[in-house]
Amino acid sequence: MLEITNLRASVEGNEILHGIDLTINEGEVHAIMGPNGSGKSTLAQVLAGHEAYEVDEESRVTFLGEDLLDMPAEERARLGLFLAFQYPVEIPGISNAYFLQAAMNEIRVGRGLEELDAMDFKKLLNEKMDLINVPRTFADRAVNHGFSGGEKKRNEILQLAVLEPRLAILDETDSGLDIDALKIVADGVNKLRSPHRGFIIVTHYQRLLNYIVPDYVHVLYQGKLVKSGRKELALELEEKGYDWLRQEQEALAATG
Amino acid sequence: MTTLDVSLEQAKAQYLADLGKLPSNGAPNWLNQIHATGAARFRQTPLPNSRMEEWRQTNIGPIVNTPYRSLVAPTAHGLGRKDIERSFYGAGAWTELVFVDGYYAPDLSLTPELPTGVFAGALADGIEGTGLSVVETHLNRYLAERNAFTSLNSAFIQDGALVRIGRNAVVEHPIHVLFVTSKRPPDAAAHIRNLIVLETGSQARVLTSYVSLTDDSNYLNNVVEEVVLGPNSQLHYYKLVEEGAAGNHLGTTEIVQDRDSRLHSFVMSMTGKIVRNQVCVKLDGDGASAQLVGLYLNDGERLIDNPLSITHVKPNCYSRIMYKGILDGNSHAVYAGKVYVHQEAQKTDSNQLTQNLMLSDNATIHAKPQLEIYADDVKCTHGATIGSPPAPIVFYFQSRGIDEAKARAMLTYGFAEEVVSEIDISELSERLGEYVYQKYSP
Numbered sequence: 001m002l003e004i005t006n007l008r009a010s011v012e013g014n015e016i017l018h019g020i021d022l023t024i025n026e027g028e029v030h031a032i033m034g035p036n037g038s039g040k041s042t043l044a045q046v047l048a049g050h051e052a053y054e055v056d057e058e059s060r061v062t063f064l065g066e067d068l069l070d071m072p073a074e075e076r077a078r079l080g081l082f083l084a085f086q087y088p089v090e091i092p093g094i095s096n097a098y099f100l101q102a103a104m105n106e107i108r109v110g111r112g113l114e115e116l117d118a119m120d121f122k123k124l125l126n127e128k129m130d131l132i133n134v135p136r137t138f139a140d141r142a143v144n145h146g147f148s149g150g151e152k153k154r155n156e157i158l159q160l161a162v163l164e165p166r167l168a169i170l171d172e173t174d175s176g177l178d179i180d181a182l183k184i185v186a187d188g189v190n191k192l193r194s195p196h197r198g199f200i201i202v203t204h205y206q207r208l209l210n211y212i213v214p215d216y217v218h219v220l221y222q223g224k225l226v227k228s229g230r231k232e233l234a235l236e237l238e239e240k241g242y243d244w245l246r247q248e249q250e251a252l253a254a255t256g
Numbered sequence: 257m258t259t260l261d262v263s264l265e266q267a268k269a270q271y272l273a274d275l276g277k278l279p280s281n282g283a284p285n286w287l288n289q290i291h292a293t294g295a296a297r298f299r300q301t302p303l304p305n306s307r308m309e310e311w312r313q314t315n316i317g318p319i320v321n322t323p324y325r326s327l328v329a330p331t332a333h334g335l336g337r338k339d340i341e342r343s344f345y346g347a348g349a350w351t352e353l354v355f356v357d358g359y360y361a362p363d364l365s366l367t368p369e370l371p372t373g374v375f376a377g378a379l380a381d382g383i384e385g386t387g388l389s390v391v392e393t394h395l396n397r398y399l400a401e402r403n404a405f406t407s408l409n410s411a412f413i414q415d416g417a418l419v420r421i422g423r424n425a426v427v428e429h430p431i432h433v434l435f436v437t438s439k440r441p442p443d444a445a446a447h448i449r450n451l452i453v454l455e456t457g458s459q460a461r462v463l464t465s466y467v468s469l470t471d472d473s474n475y476l477n478n479v480v481e482e483v484v485l486g487p488n489s490q491l492h493y494y495k496l497v498e499e500g501a502a503g504n505h506l507g508t509t510e511i512v513q514d515r516d517s518r519l520h521s522f523v524m525s526m527t528g529k530i531v532r533n534q535v536c537v538k539l540d541g542d543g544a545s546a547q548l549v550g551l552y553l554n555d556g557e558r559l560i561d562n563p564l565s566i567t568h569v570k571p572n573c574y575s576r577i578m579y580k581g582i583l584d585g586n587s588h589a590v591y592a593g594k595v596y597v598h599q600e601a602q603k604t605d606s607n608q609l610t611q612n613l614m615l616s617d618n619a620t621i622h623a624k625p626q627l628e629i630y631a632d633d634v635k636c637t638h639g640a641t642i643g644s645p646p647a648p649i650v651f652y653f654q655s656r657g658i659d660e661a662k663a664r665a666m667l668t669y670g671f672a673e674e675v676v677s678e679i680d681i682s683e684l685s686e687r688l689g690e691y692v693y694q695k696y697s698p
């Protein structure tokens with residue numbers, strides 16, 4: 001469903017992603033790991049359509065058969081792409097319910113469906129809040145405003161549950177969570193796994209992957225995918241640390 | 257003399273000429289004295305102009321250069337409740353006092369029974385003998401000489417709202433005072449005087465709103481109100497300014513608070529050509545608290561001015577200011593908030609914030625929060641923000657399928673909603689939320 005070919009992206013003339021190739025099929029869960037500053041969030045933001053990043057003309061990304069890079073962010077979302085942000089913004093004055101109803105209806109209209117009225121939406125929102133185990137008080141609270149770090153991450157998962165994307169990118173949804181919160185978040189994600197939905201789980205630590213078991217693991221290092229494998233790769237990384245990668249890459253550079 | 261001075265003099269002469277037309281018979285002596293003092297002060301005080309520090313950013317030239325004809329007596333209004341029904345919020349349960357062009361209109365008003373000790377009606381009736389001494393006791397006792405227009409208002413006192421909440425009385429429903437500008441003659445000024453008195457331990461919610469049935473007429477509402485909060489009383493005060501597109505509003509609200517009294521004030525400027533809502537609070541008793549919340553929606557070529565002052569006279573008082581502006585078109589707005597803390601006012605807790613959302617590059621805001629502290633054991637903060645929604649917030653919306661135009665509209669609504677939701681009258685907060693939503697929908 002997602003095909004990334006030679007993705008190069010830069011900020012203010014500095015190239016951060018140096019040619020990424022990655023294919024994700026329906027129903028697959030891919031983990032992307034890597035040390036801080038390796039470009040994980042950049043990849044997530046570029047896919048979501050952030051305009052601060054310039055993408056190289058040679059780069060190609062197709063999503064559900066459409067050229068993603070030509071689309072503004074809101075159209076990508078309507079097509080079925082979702083990003084759970086590493087740092088979700090706070091929006092005072094706008095309730096979660098109001099925000100999500102607006103988002104959902106934009107997406108529904110984009111897909112040629114009828115808008116949901118406030119009553120039907122409320123019902124759906126209640127179901128989703130129960131499903132992923134967030135208190136119903138989330139509905140009337142302003143989006144992320146005054147939320148704790150853990151609540152913000154759970155709110156991202158609530159949005160994911162409501163908007164039902166085809167591909168969800170979770171950018172360090174585990175960071176800053178204690179083990180209980182981590183389990184709740186992972187549990188929510190597992191409930192949302194489906195044969196038609198793909199996931200990219202971006203994480204710095206292997207910990208989350210004990211709970212959300214990926215089909216594939218990739219290592220992003222200095223803007224390149226330097227290793228790919230099955231879930232065991234995550235354990236190997238955990239054991240050997242990112243230093244192991246650095247040494248391996250330096251050795252490669254010396255011989256290459 | 258410059259041409260400016262000439263027209264200023266003409267306007268002033270017109271006010272003085274109209275003062276001479278006030279019916280002189282029957283007014284009690286104490287009121288005659290207030291009139292005389294007001295008139296004398298008005299004669300001595302120059303009309304506001306840009307050479308005065310307080311008015312440097314607030315050019316009310318179009319007001320001071322118009323020789324307004326002051327209304328001195330009510331005329332038949334020919335209105336029914338139907339004509340003004342969209343300006344009510346109470347669905348029959350509230351006290352609704354209607355004033356047309358500055359004079360009480362009992363035929364348009366609703367006056368359900370109120371608890372013992374509570375009076376809500378016309379100041380004129382209070383002056384002429386309701387058996388209440390409240391007017392004589394309080395009228396014009398608290399007004400500092402703010403400017404020529406407040407003095408002029410005192411010189412003209414005839415009518416306005418009188419609300420008196422007796423000792424320990426609690427009024428369940430809000431009291432709404434609606435000021436309607438009707439078919440006044442062109443260039444007419446109404447000098448409206450309100451008096452709100454809460455005695456010890458009483459509680460009430462009072463809404464004053466100003467609406468116009470005409471968008472073409474250049475008029476002036478010159479409003480002064482005195483608000484007195486007795487010990488341990490609580491007032492929710494609301495003011496909505498919805499003047500006509502060519503109408504002007506100069507308002508001064510003077511509030512004095514005794515010990516442990518609690519004030520929640522919400523002032524919203526919606527429409528009108530030049531709108532000035534001055535609010536001055538004096539915390540004159542131990543443990544009093546005042547919260548001033550405001551929302552000003554500016555656009556077109558309009559001018560909105562919000563001069564605020566809170567004076568902490570006594571210790572252990574709390575004050576909070578939260579004023580928000582949404583600024584569009586070529587409009588100009590002024591926020592000037594001043595918190596004074598007297599030497600005696602130890603343990604003062606005060607915070608002041610004005611936030612301004614710019615929707616247009618051509619709109620301007622002059623925001624000046626100020627603190628003047630003479631006590632040493634206090635906690636005071638102040639701040640101002642001016643800007644448009646940060647890009648990461650707009651991107652967040654887009655990432656959820658909401659395009660930039662809709663995101664900005666929703667954010668504008670949310671910006672206002674944050675203060676509108678502080679209103680503790682649900683009928684009012686819902687209607688105002690809807691108003692803001694409609695106004696900024698793409």
Ligand SMILES: Nc1ncnc2c1ncn2[C@@H]1O[C@H](COP(=O)(O)OP(=O)(O)O)[C@@H](O)[C@H]1O
Pocket residue numbers: 011016034035036037038039040041042043052
């Ligand atoms: N908007 C931006 N402006 C400037 N530099 C950026 C921006 N986004 C990312 N970078 C830089 O790109 C590199 C990768 O950052 P990031 O993608 O956040 O890494 P990760 O998520 O893997 O920690 C860092 O050196 C970071 O400073």
Ligand SMILES: [Mg+2]
Pocket residue numbers: 040041042086172
């Ligand atoms: Mg990151």
